[in-house]
Amino acid sequence: MDQSGQPNSLSPLLSDQVLFNGATVPLTFTGDGKLRFTGQSQRCLTVEEVLGFALEGSRIRVKAVVEKRDGICCFGNSGDLERRSVVFEPQSQDSLTLWSQKLRDYIDSLGRPKRLLVFVNPFGGKKSATKVFSEDVKPYLEDADIHITLIETKHQLHAKEVAKSMDLSKYDGIVCVSGDGILVEVVNGLLEREDWSAAIKMPIGMIPAGTGNGMVKSLLHAAGERCSASNAILAVIRGYKRSLDVATISQGKKRFFSVLMLAWGLIADIDIESEKYRWMGSARIDFYGIQRIFFLRHYNGRICFVPAPGFEDYGEPMSYHGEPTSEEIPAQESSLKSKQHGYLGSDVKLENMHWRTISGPFVSIWLHNVPWGSEDAMAAPDAKFSDGYLDLIMLKDLPRLSLLSLMSNMNDGSYVESPHITYLKVKAFVLEPGARVDDPTKEGIIDSDGEVIARGNVTYKGDQKPLMTYNKIQITVDQGLATLFAPK
Ligand SMILES: Nc1ncnc2c1ncn2[C@@H]1O[C@H](COP(=O)(O)OP(=O)(O)OP(=O)(O)O)[C@@H](O)[C@H]1O
Numbered sequence: 001m002d003q004s005g006q007p008n009s010l011s012p013l014l015s016d017q018v019l020f021n022g023a024t025v026p027l028t029f030t031g032d033g034k035l036r037f038t039g040q041s042q043r044c045l046t047v048e049e050v051l052g053f054a055l056e057g058s059r060i061r062v063k064a065v066v067e068k069r070d071g072i073c074c075f076g077n078s079g080d081l082e083r084r085s086v087v088f089e090p091q092s093q094d095s096l097t098l099w100s101q102k103l104r105d106y107i108d109s110l111g112r113p114k115r116l117l118v119f120v121n122p123f124g125g126k127k128s129a130t131k132v133f134s135e136d137v138k139p140y141l142e143d144a145d146i147h148i149t150l151i152e153t154k155h156q157l158h159a160k161e162v163a164k165s166m167d168l169s170k171y172d173g174i175v176c177v178s179g180d181g182i183l184v185e186v187v188n189g190l191l192e193r194e195d196w197s198a199a200i201k202m203p204i205g206m207i208p209a210g211t212g213n214g215m216v217k218s219l220l221h222a223a224g225e226r227c228s229a230s231n232a233i234l235a236v237i238r239g240y241k242r243s244l245d246v247a248t249i250s251q252g253k254k255r256f257f258s259v260l261m262l263a264w265g266l267i268a269d270i271d272i273e274s275e276k277y278r279w280m281g282s283a284r285i286d287f288y289g290i291q292r293i294f295f296l297r298h299y300n301g302r303i304c305f306v307p308a309p310g311f312e313d314y315g316e317p318m319s320y321h322g323e324p325t326s327e328e329i330p331a332q333e334s335s336l337k338s339k340q341h342g343y344l345g346s347d348v349k350l351e352n353m354h355w356r357t358i359s360g361p362f363v364s365i366w367l368h369n370v371p372w373g374s375e376d377a378m379a380a381p382d383a384k385f386s387d388g389y390l391d392l393i394m395l396k397d398l399p400r401l402s403l404l405s406l407m408s409n410m411n412d413g414s415y416v417e418s419p420h421i422t423y424l425k426v427k428a429f430v431l432e433p434g435a436r437v438d439d440p441t442k443e444g445i446i447d448s449d450g451e452v453i454a455r456g457n458v459t460y461k462g463d464q465k466p467l468m469t470y471n472k473i474q475i476t477v478d479q480g481l482a483t484l485f486a487p488k
Helices: 093-109 129-143 158-165 180-191 214-222 229-238 266-280 283-294 400-407
Strands: 012-020 023-030 035-037 043-045 050-056 059-067 081-090 115-120 147-152 173-178 204-208 241-251 254-258 261-265 299-307 316-318 355-359 364-368 372-374 390-395 421-436 445-448 451-455 473-485
Touching: 012 093, 023 093, 035 081, 050 093, 050 129, 059 093, 059 129, 081 093, 081 129, 081 229, 115 129, 115 158, 129 147, 129 173, 129 204, 129 229, 147 158, 158 173, 158 180, 173 180, 173 229, 180 204, 180 214, 180 254, 204 214, 204 229, 204 473, 214 229, 214 372, 261 266, 261 299, 261 421, 266 283, 266 364, 266 445, 283 400, 299 390, 364 421
Parallel strands: 115 147, 115 173, 173 204
Antiparallel strands: 012 023, 012 081, 023 035, 035 043, 050 059, 059 081, 241 254, 241 473, 261 364, 261 445, 299 355, 299 421, 316 355, 364 390, 390 421, 421 473, 445 451
16 A cells, blocks of 8 residues: 555546545546545555456445555565455446446456466365365455366366367466476476467466475565465466476477476485375475485486586586487387377477586486475575576485485575585486496386386386386477466
């Protein structure tokens, strides 16, 4: 709320006398979207605060969101929020029509979404998504007069199936009330469509309601906002957008599109193998992480990468050997004649790039697209949403106690400053995963965005067959391919 009462430099779109709080007061609506009541009880609503309005007989109810404190006041975006409304009464029918027209035209001019497809995953995280939706999301969407089509996901890959076949013309955006898993399904579904290039422009909004809420945490933290469902849904309603790099992980004809991360070694083992302690909630990661640190595994293998400008000194030069060869992919896969639909990955000429290589053993290889891996792990502090690069965090070896202290410093990202960590940006990447140093019969897990992409011999047994084999895989990045709703 602007209490200054200073006249705005922008000329009024509408200026009128209205009934407000029992008194007739001047009300001015200016081109910068400010609705300013003057007179005794001064009030000012900004366009950021206004969600929508409704006609109630001869009155207009303006629905707004404000920081929790007494009275409607200056909007701040990091505290607790509450919905409030301001009711005023124009003095004639003509005036009422004019006010409603001006307000409608203004809100329409902002490019806010009007029709949203909303996925709610009742199964994700603490199984709270249904409650989050009904208490913290739906009321805001109703105030903003946004038409919603609600889909409760019924099984794994349900959101992907819908995204792959939905009628795009019916929606202005997709909202996922879930963890990162549903976002990844939606991106993969959109990119598997024949009309993928139009489909992937559909803005996607994230509401934190899973175990891993890394994407929405990254979005809100970048804007200095708390990671809450109300801040997240406001970003959607206001309709601001930002583009997001998409990484294509490929092996032969197999493709997986990643927006968060790829891990091999320690992080993948903790992420995937700790599933057996799921009943512990998010504590499973810390609990199993400590076990893995004390029984640290080292993996043979090799990484090859195209460094971003400024990182050319890492590793040794090499020439690009191309995508995995037929010897590196099982026969039934390389002879697969299935027709390829959808996006096939970045068309950048990899053979023309300057490749570098580092050989193992490795403790951990981690590629990150955005800063936060979860709400309390800042995995890649320098990661940018659409710089066209992935941040590579590599760990070869270090004393267990140093590793323990590194892992406990992940909430502010400072762990990457450790001399044991190699931290750089890459444009393209090839992982050649090997077996464990201590026992060559045992191999590892490759995890991308929480999905097991490939599983080697004698590893954790999951319910599903992974998409790829535990062999060479390639990762390329397409700059800003996807679009997210984001705070300004
Ligand atoms: N009704 C359902 N039953 C079982 N699984 C489901 C259902 N709906 C969605 N899923 C799956 O739940 C997984 C997790 O989804 P979500 O993104 O909400 O949470 P997450 O934070 O990534 O993971 P989690 O909370 O499970 O650790 C997704 O891979 C999705 O396919």
